[in-house]
Amino acid sequence: MALIGYARVSTMGQSLEAQLEALQRYGVDKIFQEKYSGAEQNGMSKRPELNKALEYLREGDTLVVYRIDRLARSTFDLHKIVRDFQERGIGLVFIKENIDFSNSSGKFMFTMLGAIAEFERDLIKERTADGRERAKAKGTHMGRKGKDEKDVQKALKLLRERQENGLSVNEISKMTGVPRSTIYAKNKETLG
Structure with a gap:
């Protein structure tokens, strides 16, 4: 002891x-x-x-x-x-x-x-929910800020030219700063 x-x-x-x-x-x-x-x-x-x-x-x-x-x-x-x-x-x-x-x-x-810790957690949840509702009511975008449209378009162009440039999606993402998930999602939207 x-x-x-x-x-x-x-x-x-x-x-x-x-x-x-x-x-x-x-x-x-x-x-x-x-x-x-x-x-x-x-x-x-x-x-x-x-x-x-x-x-x-x-x-x-x-x-x-x-x-x-x-x-x-x-x-x-x-x-x-x-x-x-x-x-x-x-x-x-x-x-x-x-x-x-x-x-x-x-x-x-x-x-x-x-009891105080539980109360503190509940207050944080309530404030977060209230803030989210106020932001939605104002039309404020929730979540991370999206990449600039020109960066997304550049990433999609590089993706379409992959056979010529030999770049992987990871490399395109690093070059443009556009997340892989966004590249895939936007490419899917353009295809249809």
């Missing part, structure tokens, strides 16, 4: 010193530390030291983090991490917020965070 620390700052210019001192005062056995922005990375997979810490943790261990935002980017993200830890029998402590997910008040906090 080990106490494992995790410290993170978002930019190379920031210092880990305050977090490391707090983790050491807490009595952690080992500390994983890194300088990565959670926002600019695509989820936890881009935080190598966090991944190492998560792999290192065993049943009965506790991950100790200085502040919630050093571990999770949202309540939804935090809820997933805590649920995974509960399934694996791993504890989680946040020093600054004084939250320990292994005791009853921590479990209550987890339940509250779960």
